[in-house]
Amino acid sequence: FMRNALAHAGKSGRRVVSAFMATAFAQDTPEAARQQWRQVADQLRPKLPKLAALMDESEADVLAYMSFPAPHRTKLHSTNPLERLNGEIKRxxxxxxxxPKEAAITRLVGAILLEQNDEWAVQRARYMTLKTITAMSHDGFISVPAGAP
Structure with missing residues (x-):
């Protein structure tokens, strides 16, 4: 989103716009983030109406990660891990x-995904574990096996 938004800011205004928008991401609560997001959009509206309109349209999508518990937010605010995984699959x-067959690509991509899952499982500090996700569950569909860390 930031790349798309900064394209509307022009070369000279990118740093200022980036800093303004970052203030919304630094908020502690979803309500405060939404309020700050709207305030930034309103401040940018006179000089950058297209950017303000983009911010109005994308507010719910961009700030969706704020509805998760605070420890998960730092892991959700970026799509870099997914982009890295997609790049590895492509490579x-x-x-x-x-x-030769569709099954061959399914096996290769499946193996890559299993390999990535194993890497993510051992890097507990960087990614969410099943144990931390279970705390968010309101139903019994997510469960942690007895031997899980």
Whole structure:
């Protein structure tokens, strides 16, 4: 979102706009973040109406991560891990080039995803674990196995 938003700011205003928008992400509560987001949009509206309109349209999507518990927010505010994973899948499938059957690509991508899952599982400080996600569950569908850390 920030890349798209800063494209509306022009080269000279990118730093200021980025700093303004960052104030919304620094808030502790979802209500405070929404209020700050609207305040920033209103401040930018006279000089950058297209950016303010973009902020109005995307407020719910951009601030959706604020509805999660505070410890999860730092892990959700960026799509970098997903972009990195998609890049790895692309890199490894381009090496093969043409797959003989659909099942072959399913096996390769499945293996890449399993490998990534294992990496994420051992990096507890960086990613959410099943144990931390279970605390958010309101139903019995998520459960932690007895031997889980």
């Amino acid at each position: 490894r499938t381009e090496v093969v080039g043409i797959f």
